[in-house]
Amino acid sequence: MKNKKRFFISAIVGAALVSCGLAVSSNQANAATYSRAITKIAGNGNYAIYHNVSRKGTSGKFTSTKYFKYGQIQSKKSMSTKKGTFWRIIVDGHDVGWVNQNFFARNKISVANEVSLVKNFSYAFPTRDAINYVTNSQGTAVDPSKVYVSQAHVSTKETTVNYSYGKAKASVKVSVYNGQDASADKTPKKGFKTIKTWNGGSKGSSRNWNAAHHYRSETTSNTFRSNGLTLRTRLFQPRFVSLGYGQAGDAMGQVGVIPEGMTVSNGIFTTSMFTSSHDQHGHLVSYNLNALKSKYAAQNLTTMRWGTFKSYAKNIKVSTYIKLGHGQSLGSSSSYIYVLANDNEYNNGPKSEEVLQIRKSDMKINKIWTVRIASNRYIHNATFVGDNTMYALFHNGGYDNYEYWKLTRNGDSWDATEVGATKGRFVSNSPVQGFAYGNGNFYIGFNNNIFKVGENGTAKKHYRFNTKREIEGMSATGSRLYVQFAQRAELTSGKD
Template sequence: MLKGKKMLLTFVASAALVGGVFAISQSKVDAKSYSKAVTKIAGNGNYAIYHNVSKKGPSGAFSNTKYFKHGQIQSKKYVSTKKGNFWYIIVDGRNVGWVSQNFFARNQISVAQDVSLVHNSNYSFPTRDAINYATDGQGTAINPDRVNVSHSSVSSSRAGTTKVDYSYGKAKASVNVTVRSDTNEGITSAGASVKSGPKAVHTWNGGSKGSSRNWNQAHGYRSETSSNSYSGNGMTLRTRLFQPRFVSLGYGQAANAMGQVGVIPEGITVNDGIFTASMYTSSSDSRGHLVSYNLNAIKSKYAAQNLTTMGWSTFRSYANNIKVSPYIKLGHGQSLGSSSSYIYVLANNNKTANSTASEEIMQVRKSDMKINKIWTVKTWNGSSAYPRYFHNATFVGDNTMYALFHNGGRHQYEYWKLTRNGDTWTPEEIGATQSNFVTGSPVQGFAYDSNHNQFYIGFNDYIFRVAANGTYKGSHHFNTRREIEGLSVSGSTLYTELAQRAELMTTSTK
């Protein structure tokens, strides 16, 4: 009995000596394993992927990291060899193989290239919001809250530039945070003519009351095998893409929130066949992941659900056409838009009531899914006494944001256009509707259709059409009992994301 206790103590001490990494004896090499997967960040180089590894090094090269560098990369073990450390990587939730530690971005901090703040005495910018990722000496992602910053926040009450330094171990980075000088930027007049609207309809309160056929315990949340078609008042939504439950390892397998990608979608944008969804582990998170699917290459409605079981060559192709961002600030994640080169996110706080605070616009590069630039904007009707804090917005191109504001006191919806010139964003109210549209549900999708100069507004399983000047054009009820989790228009197609399971639907604009 005493001998058994001694052996247990020796094992625990050994674990402590390697910082929580357990040494497991194998026939060829000692692998150091983690009980839960850590998140790895790819570097710029391309490296071979191997089937095997021994003390002498790797063997059995069969693929290359170039197909997987923009996926969600995780690992539970690595080995030390004469040729360096090699990690067994898991990409988008699927076991792949052994790669050199040199593949990872080690001792690096990635931040936005520039931060530009609107002058606002009622707001300070949290500087960690500019972090894309930080890594240790092995290329493992570190929670952004653990990064040291020279300024935890920068007040936007005084014009000027503040250099913010970031550090973690040997990793260092810096960014200039500039407060713009025009104290009147964002102050305007809400003078649009109010158009009459429909009587509000009542819908349910809370999460989805329905699901796709297999998204339930009885069917084990297994993949869908048949598409859907939902019609309402002359509009029909048809399945374009069922998305994976996770684009990572699933519940309880990741070491922290950075690792799990899914299962909660909040917003979408589609441009030129690139479909991007914001994904969260919890609906209360302000950081999450953007997941982009190249619909020009992904033709199947169903296959993306099966990343862990599809054939290897098919998986390699899919992984090459699915990109996952680092764990970045997205706010509520419902206000998205995109251009040919960038994804835009109004990273707001949907729990905030009408506030004088500024709101962050994140410009994310499509090429590597990292934040490129951050602006803050404000919209006040005459003064700070009458702010417009937007919970819903969309972007058209690189210089235009359309935003939706619910003026609950007046039972109106207001439509705003913010136009960028350089770093300045100028707001203009372009329309308003005298209606609450719906009771029981907040707005869950907002999109602009340039072909018809109109907005689509989603609430639970309703979609309303409203001209840009506020004229009501009609509504569509689909009786899915599933929440809408984002709307987007690209060309002549309206895209709608449904919850449980995440399902991208399409219809022609009208």
């Protein structure tokens, strides 16, 4: 009778997984193998990892989860034993070993600690954007769209939003403050001669990022020079920080292959990663450059030797699958990563934009604000300097100029002031691909081109490269400029 009961439960679990698009096979009533990987969420405790598992239990303890709790965790196998249920985990795409199910955050909903909105009758905040993750009783990530929320959107009234999924519950207080539209009052400075580049995706690639070379790892660094600025390779990134194409059984699983933005602060390099350029949700991946000295090794996460992988895994952190908007407008301080989660397909208008404050310690959303400069100033590019200052770039096509705005956080409000403007279009046929601020200067990136502009809008320098690769975000620390290129994702840096 006990065996029949065990088989019945296993059949129910298998049917539920099949309904989610995951085929389950099993030769034993207490074992399951999934055709595609499911996403698992780590809890707070540390647990042993084993080489082997059987009905009786585990053997071959060889490491601990403390090295892997901030990585992207997936699994395709589970086993029910006398010592509990164990899952074979894959971290950042690398097969690791068996761990007790208690390691995972089970029946949990993690949300931002606070949400603060500027009152705006033209914008309603989607309350699911505050979710870090949701898990079921096995610690498997659940699509946030399946979570019950007491109020799907909040616009102008303060409220408390409640979330629930099965036994999991959470709540967040949403406050609302009165904002005031700012006015553009700066006379644009003389700009650059308008040039042309290409529009759309990259026209070239790094040496090996192509079918002819089977997208294999790069082994030679690059040096790009123009007008006194020399950019050199600092880090070639992995194609995926997870299992690759078609191997994830849910939207939360695949990390990569498209980078959109980046930031560097205190040696921590963070980039946004998406599965599609049209996605609004994705992952942030942080690399500790102070520990990862090699320019090349990170490309080989799935195949590197165990000792090397263990060292790399503890110095790479991956966020859960969260709302990032376009993911191009990032910044960071010593403790937090900031994202302006805007909609790059929204041209201009009165909508608000979300600012996410994400803890570097665990890569979870800590706080969310919405901001608005004015009813006709929707921002597509921004960067952050410390915890209380954001610089925003607005292209005013009607007046053929670029405006530079400084937003200063005062309590829960972000107060905007125009600091400068530059006449012209810079590039006639390409959107801005990166925006950074350092040493009193703005850096504005387009395909193959970077423009240096003083804080008041004075045109200073034009750097023209010939990489034929999209710029995917920029960051500045003092006089050091960091530029990320696509195909293969490559972080470069140099002093201006």
